[in-house]
Amino acid sequence: MRIRFTKMQGAGNDFVVLDETRQRLELSPAHYRQLADRHFGIGADQILSVRPSPAPGVDFEYVIHNADGGQVEQCGNGARCFARYVVDKGLARGQRIRVQTLSGVIEPQLNPDGRVTVDMGAPVFDLPAVPFDAAGLSPHREGDWHQWHLALEVDAESEIVAVAVLSMGNPHAVLEVADVEQAPVHGQGPAIEHHPRFPKRVNAGFMQVVDRGRIRLRVWERGVGETLACGTGACAAVVAGIRLGRLDARVDVETRGGLLTIEWAGGDAPVRMTGPAMTVFEGEIELQE
Ligand SMILES: N[C@@H](CCC[C@H](N)C(=O)O)C(=O)O
Numbered sequence: 001m002r003i004r005f006t007k008m009q010g011a012g013n014d015f016v017v018l019d020e021t022r023q024r025l026e027l028s029p030a031h032y033r034q035l036a037d038r039h040f041g042i043g044a045d046q047i048l049s050v051r052p053s054p055a056p057g058v059d060f061e062y063v064i065h066n067a068d069g070g071q072v073e074q075c076g077n078g079a080r081c082f083a084r085y086v087v088d089k090g091l092a093r094g095q096r097i098r099v100q101t102l103s104g105v106i107e108p109q110l111n112p113d114g115r116v117t118v119d120m121g122a123p124v125f126d127l128p129a130v131p132f133d134a135a136g137l138s139p140h141r142e143g144d145w146h147q148w149h150l151a152l153e154v155d156a157e158s159e160i161v162a163v164a165v166l167s168m169g170n171p172h173a174v175l176e177v178a179d180v181e182q183a184p185v186h187g188q189g190p191a192i193e194h195h196p197r198f199p200k201r202v203n204a205g206f207m208q209v210v211d212r213g214r215i216r217l218r219v220w221e222r223g224v225g226e227t228l229a230c231g232t233g234a235c236a237a238v239v240a241g242i243r244l245g246r247l248d249a250r251v252d253v254e255t256r257g258g259l260l261t262i263e264w265a266g267g268d269a270p271v272r273m274t275g276p277a278m279t280v281f282e283g284e285i286e287l288q289e
Helices: 029-036 076-088 185-193 231-243
Strands: 002-010 013-019 046-052 060-066 099-101 104-110 116-119 140-142 145-154 157-167 171-176 203-211 214-221 225-227 250-255 258-263 272-275 278-286
Touching: 002 076, 013 076, 029 046, 029 060, 046 076, 060 076, 076 099, 076 104, 076 116, 076 231, 076 272, 076 278, 145 185, 157 185, 157 231, 171 185, 171 231, 185 203, 185 214, 185 225, 203 231, 214 231, 231 250, 231 258, 231 272
Parallel strands: 013 046, 060 099, 171 203, 214 250
Antiparallel strands: 002 013, 002 278, 046 060, 099 104, 104 116, 116 272, 140 145, 145 157, 157 171, 203 214, 214 225, 250 258, 258 272
8 A cells, every 4th residue: 555644853753644634544553663664664753643523623633653553642742743734734724723632632833933832731640540550659759749769670780760650641750860861761761661550651751950941851752762852751841840849830841852842830720832843755655564
């Protein structure tokens, strides 16, 4: 089967975008893995499918698959690229759209400067909803919140890390580190992703607080590995930093692929994420059966 695609990136987190507004492509997990493969396919961290509105009051459905072929609930950098795509392709009626995801409705909006702001909804702290199994663990109190001590096995050595746990529609564990460039992202990242206390696995964020309005962040993404940026990871890190008393309500997040700005007023307020969204190229690919 031959299909058309658009390659996009948001702060270096890269995507293959597929237009399924007129016809479902009915792709298998193996097809998504081929599209994401950097040697045998196009190369991407996630595959984003644009589908027609599934319900009154929303404009589109946004379906996300990780590079490993698994479907996931949310993708923040992808949401900005999704908005840029539907506007540039003339599929959207205005600059502000409502989009159904597996974890709820999000509202991206194109800004005059070309960046995109997304209302990502409120963070979720209910541990079973993340999901995170805290049975038998004692929380370590910080700010108005707490962190959890997890035992990890990394290169046959036992290590303990303190993580803040929350959902931005998808699960996140956030660790504070002194220097993000020296952080053991490729050692601790996969150990946290597959830790048995996270039954759906987890995205692991390594956050260095520069000052109350700026952090540096690297994220080991579930189903992908380290990416140049993770939008929901940036939201989760800033929310965690605010609740732990380290950050103010508006924070610039430096990632290896670019700058994101995250705003959160606390409580049930939605998290707002602003950042770039660009088309890289378009083409056709023959999918293996
Ligand atoms: N790149 C993303 C997150 C994509 C999904 C994530 N890997 C997961 O499995 O939850 C972002 O920008 O948020």
